[in-house]
Amino acid sequence: MHNWVECNDNIEDIVISSRIRLARNIKATPFPNIISNEEGRNLVTSIEDAFFSSDSMKENYNCVHLWEMDKVSNISFLEKHLISKKLIENSNKSAFISDKDETVSIMINEEDHIRLQCISSGGDLKDIWSYCEKLDDYLEEKMEYAFDEKLGYLTACPTNLGTGLRASVMMHLPALTFNNEMSGVLNALTQVGMTIRGLYGEGSGAYSNLYQISNQLTLGINEKDILSNLKAVVNQLITQEHLSREQTLKKYNYEIEDKIYRSLGILRYAVTIDIKECLKLLSNVRMGVEMGIIKDVSKGVLNDILVNTQPATLNKKFDTKLAERELNLKRAQYIREKLR
């Protein structure tokens, strides 16, 4: 698995990263929502003890207690896709275990006791699944999961029952967005039990053109089928996006190249820039890189800028709570340095 931010540039275009997460709960233990902070923290300790009982885990993983961290740090973990909003909501009793590469994050006391997630750059869901399965097996050896013969893994919310598996693929779909085809895509995906949302939640796709496609169904279907269905949908979307790009290029020709290069020019020269414009320009430049129009910028740098210019991550860099005006200046400065 590769950290999705520091992606190498040989991976297929359009697909940025893939993520699989498993929802698991400890047998005969109330769900996180209804336990006290003390009970929650005790549960964190017992899961930590189980997980770090092996030396190799001690060496490669680290546990962060959200209640010991400041708010900005926690939001920064969210911006890196290491943790979820829900984990922050539960920050008085939640924690997460992650590796140095930040490809694995085991959230404790999110909606479920355990949310095991693996993220990697590119679209190789099989690879990620085998990694995920190994970690899941390791955990299952150490503790008893809540499992029902008929319903499968039991979860706090019935939408996760069964496999407890949610897989999602982050894709860059600027041409489909530009040509207003995303609502059609959403309709089609819903009919095959999939859904789509923006990079940083609802609506944010319109700026970044980054979308997460994921399965809705977790019950009555096995893990392999969930993943191969998702893979099929992703491949279909790759084809659609390529087609849409070709048609757009044919129709607008130099205007597209112009938009791509101007975006790079502005990112390289702006003195102040807000997050929405930043996401929009990054998407244009990313499309230029994916289409081979821009050759001197790597996708890794674009991912780096994408994550590190998010408000909390940027604030964390300067160890202070900056006003939006100052944040926009720091964002532009960070981008200029990265794209030099």
Added chain:
Amino acid sequence: MHNWVECNDNIEDIVISSRIRLARNIKATPFPNIISNEEGRNLVTSIEDAFFSSDSMKENYNCVHLWEMDKVSNISFLEKHLISKKLIENSNKSAFISDKDETVSIMINEEDHIRLQCISSGGDLKDIWSYCEKLDDYLEEKMEYAFDEKLGYLTACPTNLGTGLRASVMMHLPALTFNNEMSGVLNALTQVGMTIRGLYGEGSGAYSNLYQISNQLTLGINEKDILSNLKAVVNQLITQEHLSREQTLKKYNYEIEDKIYRSLGILRYAVTIDIKECLKLLSNVRMGVEMGIIKDVSKGVLNDILVNTQPATLNKKFDTKLAERELNLKRAQYIREKLR
């Protein structure tokens, strides 16, 4: 005198170039408007003969007959400020004599028989005047001007009677324009017998922020006073523009720097650009250079781009009549190469 396009960068900021022109007519000869093409061309020949009677003139000057040139070439001379629209209107019988540096242009059969103009970078009107006077004396030795003891030099239009002198200074006034102070400036100038117009005629100032300030009065005032009055007004405007820039910087701070740098970024990266946007961005970058914010771009390069990206001059470069779409591509390409 220095070619205003290839200006050296030590000249004072804000003032780009200065121009003096003298309107002169040959005694007992009808004004250009009412003579036939044949009579006009004969007049061109006789003025040429007189002018090129000296060897040094033969060596340093050249005469262009507008009726022998294509339309694009003639408009390109206009865009370089070598000739006027009126000279092109009379192109069946008009010509101009200019030096290699293109600082002098003696138009023949414009509104008057002779329009002697000298343009130089910077604001040194005295220097230009002494050059202009010398050429005027030289011509007056060779031919008899229409002159009246009471009215001075006789001209086709009464607004040029007397000295026949029109002096103009091209200034870059982005802050006064941005702060909507230009209509106030126009009112004030009118009251002291001066006027102001955009670089390429009425209204164009709003894009380029380049304005020509010139005297309206030519009669009842001697040459020295015309020039010193103009110089005083120009100095006043320099002070006003500086003040306006300081206030704008204080008020908007980073936003101004941002606008300046983004403009440079777009000029360096755009794939297609129209003339209006080009003028606007050039003005922003010029302000950056004048304020010492941008250090790696010279004013000479900005003037070069200003002139060479004008439609006819650009068309002439490619020896063809390009459609606007292609012209915008060529313009962007020219700018990218110049700003590399």
